[in-house]
Amino acid sequence: MDAHVLTEERPAGGAAASPAALPPTYLESLLAAGLLIETGVRGLYGRSAVFEGIADALNAVITRIGVDQQAEVLRFPPALGQTDFETSEYLNSFPQLAGTIHSFCGDERAHRRLLARLEDKQDWTDQQEPTGLVLTPAACYPIYPVIAKRGPLPQAGKVVDVLSYCYRHEPSLEPTRMQLFRQREYVCLGSPERIVAFRQLWMERGQQLGRDLQLPLEVDIANDPFFGRGGKIVADSQREQKLKFELLIPVNDGAPPTACMSFNYHMDHFGSLWHIALEDGSTAHTGCVGFGIERLVLALLKHHGLDPANWPQGVRDTLGDV
Numbered sequence: 408m409d410a411h412v413l414t415e416e417r418p419a420g421g422a423a424a425s426p427a428a429l430p431p432t433y434l435e436s437l438l439a440a441g442l443l444i445e446t447g448v449r450g451l452y453g454r455s456a457v458f459e460g461i462a463d464a465l466n467a468v469i470t471r472i473g474v475d476q477q478a479e480v481l482r483f484p485p486a487l488g489q490t491d492f493e494t495s496e497y498l499n500s501f502p503q504l505a506g507t508i509h510s511f512c513g514d515e516r517a518h519r520r521l522l523a524r525l526e527d528k529q530d531w532t533d534q535q536e537p538t539g540l541v542l543t544p545a546a547c548y549p550i551y552p553v554i555a556k557r558g559p560l561p562q563a564g565k566v567v568d569v570l571s572y573c574y575r576h577e578p579s580l581e582p583t584r585m586q587l588f589r590q591r592e593y594v595c596l597g598s599p600e601r602i603v604a605f606r607q608l609w610m611e612r613g614q615q616l617g618r619d620l621q622l623p624l625e626v627d628i629a630n631d632p633f634f635g636r637g638g639k640i641v642a643d644s645q646r647e648q649k650l651k652f653e654l655l656i657p658v659n660d661g662a663p664p665t666a667c668m669s670f671n672y673h674m675d676h677f678g679s680l681w682h683i684a685l686e687d688g689s690t691a692h693t694g695c696v697g698f699g700i701e702r703l704v705l706a707l708l709k710h711h712g713l714d715p716a717n718w719p720q721g722v723r724d725t726l727g728d729v
């Protein structure tokens with residue numbers, strides 16, 4: 408792919424405006440500053456040391472403000488086994504976002520065929536076979552089967568701390584919409600009352616963190632991007648029941664504000680799918696607060712400038728120096 412792939416959708420300039428005269432988009436500024444590193448694929452970027460320093464600082468702050476949760480830290484590589492992925496019913500809701508991992512599994516003859524395809528510049532990807540691995544679509548997914556296998560949860564429930572790269576097939580020119588990005592989450596499993604209180608607490612903490620980082624923000628009811636016509640009904644009902652809230656920050660020029668955190672109540676959706684029970688035999692309800700690590704870094708860079716050394720002291724203090 409050529410280098411223009413990331414810029415070709417810039418708005419067409421008028422007679423006087425040659426492309427060179429247009430101010431750089433936010434994505435172009437980030438690439439020019441070396442904070443994000445182009446790969447030729449939309450939504451797939453390298454990150455510089457500065458970018459990662461901010462991401463690490465954010466994760467440390469999120470750990471600090473969550474210390475009282477006594478969360479169990481669980482980390483997984485960014486993939487799920489196919490069976491767990493099927494159990495999650497992700498394909499019912501978001502078939503358009505899922506990514507599966509395929510590998511070459513053939514013999515030497517098949518290898519020669521593969522190389523011939525490459526040589527002839529023909530498509531070779533149909534020579535790949537499913538491996539039984541699916542890329543993690545949301546950081547909390549791997550924990551449900553693991554918690555379920557342990558047996559009933561204490562009646563008071565529990566909180567789990569997760570961080571994972573996630574994959575979603577949504578190539579975009581907006582730097583805030585990546586195909587591979589990190590979600591840090593606290594996930595709460597327990598009674599409905601516990602989840603509702605947990606979500607309320609984190610909506611307040613999320614807004615306080617945003618204020619401490621001196622970012623303009625609002626919180627609004629939201630819905631997930633459910634697929635298709637049936638999906639619209641599910642999305643409407645999700646909004647009606649106020650199951651998802653997002654903390655929004657303006658990041659992209661001329662675009663609506665971007666969801667940088669989400670506060671979700673899944674009711675008994677995951678508890679039922681994986682048979683997660685509480686001690687009294689009732690099905691566990693679940694909820695999570697998700698921090699979009701890349702989106703928060705991009706919001707900080709947008710509002711405070713591309714060099715963290717020049718950020719307001721209050722922001723630097725909150726992040727414990729970046």
Ligand code: ATP
Pocket residue numbers: 545575577583584585586588589590630631632653666667668669697698699700701702
């Ligand atoms: P959106 O509505 O913007 O697609 P979402 O509702 O699908 O986001 P969630 O599933 O709630 O997002 O994910 C939790 C958090 O992960 C989001 O609040 C956001 O900060 C981050 N996130 C989601 N999708 C992306 C993406 N494509 N690139 C970067 N961060 C993302």
Ligand code: ZN
Pocket residue numbers: 545546547548592594671694695696697
């Ligand atoms: Zn989650």
